[in-house]
Structure formats: structure tokens, C-alpha cells
Amino acid sequence: MFEAKLAQSSLLKKVLDALREIVEDANLDCSSDGIKCQAMDSSHVALVSFDLSSDGFEPYRCDRNITLGLKLATMTRVLKCAGNDDSITLRSQDNTDTLTVLFESPNQDKTSQFEVKLMDIDTEHLGIPESEYSAVVQLPSGEFQRICRDLSQFGDSLVIACTKDGVEFSGSGEIGSAKISLRQHSMVDKEDEQVTVELNQPVTLTFSTRYLVSFSKATPLSSSVTLSLKAETPLVVEYRISDVGHLRYYLAPKIGDDEETEHIDDCS
Amino acid sequence: MFEAKLAQSSLLKKVLDALREIVEDANLDCSSDGIKCQAMDSSHVALVSFDLSSDGFEPYRCDRNITLGLKLATMTRVLKCAGNDDSITLRSQDNTDTLTVLFESPNQDKTSQFEVKLMDIDTEHLGIPESEYSAVVQLPSGEFQRICRDLSQFGDSLVIACTKDGVEFSGSGEIGSAKISLRQHSMVDKEDEQVTVELNQPVTLTFSTRYLVSFSKATPLSSSVTLSLKAETPLVVEYRISDVGHLRYYLAPKIGDDEETEHIDDCS
DNA sequence: ATACCCATCC
């Protein structure tokens, strides 16, 4: 028996929104620790994973490890049925291929219950090596989203260059070229509006703009985002989910003259 | 070398929005006086021009006269990348076909720089004769926009009739007819909400509603607008841009039974 | 790529 109740169904909605553009189906791996998920986009260029600790749920019960294969389009439909402040409970009996989703309104006056067919999803679980990154940039997530969106007007590739002074995003295409610079400044009142660059070594890498735009759909999850860069290593884009866990994207840099994006599993 | 910095990039954005529906490409004529622009719509029915005095820029530098041929769709994309309170700097070296656009955030922590290819645009510079108008109407720009939009539901033609008492806008079409009257009243608290009619002679003229609706896209530039009317003379719709200059549209009245809009250069 | 509708912010 698996049962997990989250006070804010909206949180799960945001997580789903953050995945939807990247993957169609995903396995939730549920254990006594909590819920983990790892999924690759269909072209094997990007990987997304998230971790929700059991501490974020109340109650949380997972008698034995269970994998819930979800069709995200279905889950999106279901989650649209949640009220803004509804709680959400996920429940699955062992040896069934069904997930029960239950929404409860704050005042308990309305409950909505859904039964969703589970899928059997082929999965390749990649171990992601811990790296010492050349640069770790933290910036407001809204700023990152804005930059990705703005630069998407200027070509398919987005260059991220980190120096001790800050970080520079650039792109160029038919209509012209664009370069956006953020200066490091940690002296700001609000921690969430900081831009910080932890630099071991200056680094400049090129990525597919389209994927970065998709990644930034996770913006509602956190007010800030961190980018971890290292040559010939997938970029990590991480959104912390307060008190519960995190959501991370991985994207291999484009390499060489043709600036093709490498498959992420070519870079292991 | 040409360089002009405007504290409010939003001002230039509004100017572009005011042109976009009328013309696709436009030449900015830059001199030590400032930046002027004059462009005709593709069917030669309407003309738009604006004047931005060098006083509105700081710094402003224009070593020698230079014409910047802009594709407005490109400039629109670039200006979308500006933050709300960013300054904007336009810069062009002599003998290049490139315009540099630089946005700087108020706190200087973010800068965005764009390189845009300039165009070579055929231009016919019309001299616009000064006229003694039969009537000059001033009204709140939002009111004018609302009236144009409302009357656009009632036919392609919009009649403007000025008398000593005020101004009357009317239209009629298949679904019925509409007449909107504004009484002159200069006794209002706020000058911007006044409706005034300076009348030399009562005048009633008919215009293409569609163009007037387009003109009223300039509403964000000024809280009031003036309409200058005279028989057989292009209507002038003027928005003052405080401290910097103005933007004007010209539109020949429809004449005769068929109520065809005359080409503006037929009326010189 | 453009237009319409919905949601969020002022």
C-alpha cells in the first residue's frame, strides 16, 4: 500500500508543468524515503529528475517500493480538476495497475477522486556522476526564464559564459545578435534576487535554446535557479522545492563546428 | 558616430507600437537636432511622422547626419527584451550597416546588447504644408481610442463633425448606426480630461475608420490627442510626447459619393 | 505566425 498526502496540490501541478514539455511518460519511484523520478526526453538530449522527500507529505506511507508509470497528459487533466487550495492524496494498492488521486477542499466540503490507469514504462535509470563544476551560477528563476525567452528570438543556440564578474548569455541568428550580461551582486536585500557565480574556472558553453526555454517552465517552483557548468559535461539546471526536495534538468552542451547537441548518454 | 541614450526605453517601445500597424519599415533621420521619422503606409493613404528632440536624450551625439533604415518587426523583437525601467542606447558607427541597441537596468546589474542589420529603404520625403485648420479638437487620448474602437463596429467610415458646442463622431453600417457626441468643457480639474474645440468654421469630414483605429494605438504616448480638420485637407492626429517631441498621423478625408479615401499625395 | 482567452498584477 502506497499513500502520500500533500497539503498543496498546486505543488504537484507545478512539478507536472515542469516536466510536460520534456517528457510524455514518467515513472514515479516511490520508497519509504519519498518519491523520485527520472526521465529522458524522447530524443535523449535532455534529462529531468526530481526528488520529493517523504517529509513533505503527511501522512506518507510506502510499505514496499513501488513504481507508478504515469502518462503525464492524463495526470495534467486530472490535476486541472483540483481547486487552488485543495490537498492531494496519491494512493495505490500493491499489485494493482491503478493510481487513486484524491483532492480535498480546505473545508472538507468537496472531495474529488480519480482512478488513473498506470503504464508500464521502459526506463533506463542513469547514474548521474557528481562533478566538480567549473562554475555554479545562481540567479532569480524569473530572470533566467526571461533571458531564455528573449534569446530564443535570436537563434537556436544559447551561449553561457561564466567569469568572476558574472554571467553572460548570448545568441545570434538571422535578425541580429544579442548578449545579456548579469553582474554578480550578492549584496541585494532579498536573497532570491541575488546573482552569484561560484567560479573554479571560467567556462563558456553552448546549449540548445529550445531546451533551456522548456526548463524554465519550472520557474513557479522556486524563486531562484542554479546553473552548474563544466566543459564536456551536461549542464545542470536546478530548482529547489522548499522543504520538499528539488527538480533538476541536465543538458549536454553543443560541441564542435556543427554545434549539434550531444546525446546525454554519449557524455558519460 | 551616432549615439543617443533615452532613460526610458518604454518610450521608444510606445513609439514603435504606434507605427507598427501602419508601416513595416522606416527610416530614422538622425541629425544634431534629434531623430525624425516620416513614413507612409503601403497604400499611400496614411502618413505617420515623429520628432524626438535631442534634448530628450542624454547623452546625444550625432557627428553627421545619418539615416537608420529599420525593419520594425525586428526592432519590436529587440524592444521586447527590454526591462520595464531599462534605459536604451542607440549607437551606430559611420559607414556601418549595423545598429547597436543597448539596454541597461536601473541598478546597472543587467545589460543587454543587440546588433541589428540596417536596411536601405526607399523613401519619399513629403513636405507637409502648414494649414489654418477649420477646427482643432483636443480630447483625452483614451476617449478617442474608445470612440474609434466602438464606431469600428458600425461601418468602415467615421464621420467627425465639429461645431462650437463640441465634436460628434458617427458611423453607420449594416447593423445600425452610432453617434457619439462630446461636449466642449474646459472647466475640468485635470487639463488632460478636457475636451476643447478651437473653431474657425464648422466642419464635417469622413475618414476611414480602420486607419483611425490604427492611429489610436499611439494612446500610451500621451494622455490627450488633438485632431486638426479642414475640408479637402488631410486630418492631423497629433500625440505630444512630453519633453521630447510629438508623433503625428495624416489621413486624407474620403470625398464624394463613393467615399473613397484619397491618396494623401493627391491632396497636396 | 497570429488571434483569442485566461490568469496574474496593479
Added chain:
DNA sequence: GGATGGGTAT
């Protein structure tokens, strides 16, 4: 309540 921006649908 209105306006602006973003997302979705055509």
C-alpha cells in the same frame, strides 16, 4: 475592475 503578459488553440 482594468491592464498587461503568458499560454493555448487555430
